[in-house]
Amino acid sequence: MSLAASGSASTPAATTCRDGRDAAAWTVADLERDTGWIRRLDDADRADLLAGLRAGRVPGKPFLEYRREDFPFGERVVGRLRDAVDDAQHGRGVALVKGLPREGLAPEDFECLTWAIGLHLGVARPQDRMSNYINPVKDVGAVYRSPTGRGYSSKSELDFHVDGGDVVLLSCYNQAPVGGDSLCSSGVAAWRVLVDERPDLARVLEQPVPHSRQGEQPEGVAPWFLMPIFARTRDEVCCTWNRNRITNGFRFDDAPACSAAQTEAMAVLDEILRRPEIMVRMRLEPGDVQILSDFTTLHSRTAFEDHEDASRKRTLYRLWLSTPNGITLPESLSPFWGATGPGVVRGGTPGQHHDDTRRAFVARQAETLGMRVTPGSH
Numbered sequence: 001m002s003l004a005a006s007g008s009a010s011t012p013a014a015t016t017c018r019d020g021r022d023a024a025a026w027t028v029a030d031l032e033r034d035t036g037w038i039r040r041l042d043d044a045d046r047a048d049l050l051a052g053l054r055a056g057r058v059p060g061k062p063f064l065e066y067r068r069e070d071f072p073f074g075e076r077v078v079g080r081l082r083d084a085v086d087d088a089q090h091g092r093g094v095a096l097v098k099g100l101p102r103e104g105l106a107p108e109d110f111e112c113l114t115w116a117i118g119l120h121l122g123v124a125r126p127q128d129r130m131s132n133y134i135n136p137v138k139d140v141g142a143v144y145r146s147p148t149g150r151g152y153s154s155k156s157e158l159d160f161h162v163d164g165g166d167v168v169l170l171s172c173y174n175q176a177p178v179g180g181d182s183l184c185s186s187g188v189a190a191w192r193v194l195v196d197e198r199p200d201l202a203r204v205l206e207q208p209v210p211h212s213r214q215g216e217q218p219e220g221v222a223p224w225f226l227m228p229i230f231a232r233t234r235d236e237v238c239c240t241w242n243r244n245r246i247t248n249g250f251r252f253d254d255a256p257a258c259s260a261a262q263t264e265a266m267a268v269l270d271e272i273l274r275r276p277e278i279m280v281r282m283r284l285e286p287g288d289v290q291i292l293s294d295f296t297t298l299h300s301r302t303a304f305e306d307h308e309d310a311s312r313k314r315t316l317y318r319l320w321l322s323t324p325n326g327i328t329l330p331e332s333l334s335p336f337w338g339a340t341g342p343g344v345v346r347g348g349t350p351g352q353h354h355d356d357t358r359r360a361f362v363a364r365q366a367e368t369l370g371m372r373v374t375p376g377s378h
Contacts, residue, residue: 019188019191019192019195019232020188020191020232020237020296021090021091021188021235021236023091023092023093024091024092024093024186024188024237024293024296025186025188025191025192026092026093026186026189027189027278028276028278028279028280031092031094037087037091037094037096038095038096038098039080039083039084039095039097039098040097040098040099041077041080041097041099041100042099044074044076045074045076045077045080045099046099046100048073048074048076048077049073049077049101049117050101051072052071052073052074052116053071053101053109053116055070055072056070056071056072056116057109057112057116062357063112063133064133064357064358064360064361066115066116066119067119067368068119068120068365068368070116070119071116071120073117073120080097081097081117081120081121082120082121084096084097084289084291085121085122085167085321085323087291088167088291088292088293089166089167089293089323089325089326089327090325090327093187093188093293093295093296093297094186094291094292094293094297095291096282096288096289096290096291097289098285098288098289099287100171100287100288101113101287102173102287107173107315110171110173110317111134111136111173111317114134114171114317114319115317115319117169117171117289118169118319118321119365119368121169121323122167122321122322122323122324123321123322123345123362123366123371124319124321124365125164125165125320125321125322125347125348125349126348126349126351126354126378127163127318127320127348127351128216128351129215129349129351129352129353130351130352131350131352131353131355131358132351133319133361134319135317135318136315136316136318137170137314137315137316137317138313138316139304139313155180155305155306155314156303157300157301157302157303158300159242159244159270160183160185160241160243160270160274160298160299160300161242161243161244161245161298161299162187162239162240162241162294163292164294164320164336164337164347164348164349165294165319165320165321165322165347165348166293166295166321166322166323166346167291167292167293167320167321167323168291168292168294168299168318168319168321169290169291169318169319169321170182170284170289170291170292170316170317170318171288171289171316171319172284172285172286172287172288172290172316173286173315173316173317174286174312174313174314175284175285175286175314176304176305176306176314177305177306177307178305179302179303179304180283180301180302180303180304181281181282181301182283182284182290182299182301183279183281183282183299183301184279184280184282184299184300185273185278185279185280185297185298185300186278186296186298187230187237187238187239187241187295187296187297187298188237188296190239190269190272190273190298191230191237191239193272193275194268194269198268200261201261201264201265201268202230202265204259204261204262205228205230205265205266205269206228206230206231206232207228207262208226208227208228208332209226209227209228209229209246209250209256209258209262210224210225210246210252210255211224211225211226211227211242211246211249211335211336212224212248212249212251212252213225213245213349214245214248216349216351216352217350217352218350219352223252224249224252225335226256226335227240227332227333228332228333229241229269231329231330231332231333232330233328233329233330235328236295236296236327236328236329236330237296238295238296238329238330238333239295239296240295240333240336241269241273241298243266273298284316294320294347295327295329320348322344322345322346322347322348324343324369324370325342325343326342326343326346327342328340328342329341329346338374338377339374339376339377343372344371344372344373344374344377345362345366345371345372345373345374346377354378359378362377362378
């Protein structure tokens with residue numbers, strides 16, 4: 001893994017607004033100075049993960065039929081993974097676990113390993129119109145900028161954005177030979193800079209804006225919803241920035257028009273997120289798992305050139321998880337996440353194929369983890 005940012009790693013000027021957790025308001029210099037957010041698995045951890053995978057994996061078995069107990073991973077390695085998730089939720093907002101078993105595993109085995117790890121950590125959330133609960137991040141020719149485009153299916157450079165769980169897990173099976181680097185910035189640090197430099201625009205970004213559902217909504221659900229880009233509780237600053245969804249949201253005839261102040265505020269936010277002292281660059285390696293908060297850490301990716309050999313093409317696996325001990329959210333985020341209290345299954349995009357099998361999985365997994373399912377959960 002490379003950890004770098006173009007330019008200097010100086011700390012931004014202190015702000016007069018100390019909203020949010022200090023740990024989550026990291027800069028590049030902070031991550032370089034204290035690398036405790038990186039966890040390295042050892043041979044014993046890998047052996048436990050492989051033994052659990054071999055004990056539980058049944059080729060061809062649908063993932064939604066698996067249970068946590070099917071994969072008896074050792075408590076030591078599960079504890080290390082839980083610690084990484086806790087750091088992403090209640091600490092820095094970013095964690096990197098290195099050293100998952102990768103050598104000798106076929107893509108479908110590595111995908112199953114990612115899914116099995118998720119069963120120990122939270123309730124997976126649906127991600128798209130097909131109501132998939134895990135997705136390969138792989139170029140299949142999608143057009144990112146189209147009204148229904150999704151970046152994970154393209155090879156384009158992506159805007160900074162958050163995903164749809166409490167945390168997002170991204171496990172790396174193959175990396176691209178050129179490009180495809182992960183970019184991360186702290187939304188809390190960006191908020192503090194914005195308040196310090198342009199408090200007028202910070203107030204603008206706390207106003208609700210239309211978010212497109214990218215054509216993935218089930219029948220009877222509106223194609224867009226209103227939600228602010230920044231929302232706060234007494235203890236948290238949450239950032240839900242997703243330029244592609246918001247740009248498309250403003251295009252609906254019945255949506256509010258985008259004001260000049262909103263246009264300027266979003267441009268300034270993007271500029272802050274890409275400042276060299278704010279934006280960290282990571283090159284994920286095979287066997288890495290990146291874990292990010294979907295409320296305090298924004299992520300992006302550089303464009304990439306792929307291998308000609310299909311077996312070597314850039315391939316990662318993405319999980320959105322609702323966790324048993326997530327943070328308390330501002331009520332203004334309920335249009336997408338639903339429940340705002342911890343311990344309740346929330347988030348996700350139900351899609352157009354959310355059936356009884358999927359609902360049964362959610363109920364069973366929530367019970368296993370001691371979580372609640374509300375009528376709005378899916």
